[in-house]
Amino acid sequence: MATWVTHFRITEKLLKAELPVSKIEFLIGNIGPxxxxxxxxxxxxxPKETTHFEIDGNINSDSFYQ
Known part of the structure; x- marks a missing residue:
């Protein structure tokens, strides 16, 4: 898995592309886990199961959304 710094740099590049997202939430969502x-x-x-909302090795998008 990439380090948080890598996630942060990718996020910066995506934000420079002017994605229609809230910058604060987007940054936190990319580096927080x-x-x-x-x-x-x-x-x-x-553990990763908590930070990445994993259930049985898969990301649970409903848990993430909640």
Whole structure:
């Protein structure tokens, strides 16, 4: 998975293309899921299942929307 910096740079490029989106929400939505902390065991906290709205290894768009 790309780092949050990579997500941020891609987001900047997309915003320069003048997408019809709210800039703040778009930026947060692109970098937020990868801004957790790495625990002593090397696993991200909160886990990817939480930050990426995964259920059984798949993104659950309804959970994301809610």
């Amino acid at each position: 990868d801004c957790g902390l790495i625990a002593k065991d090397g696993k991200p906290t909160p």
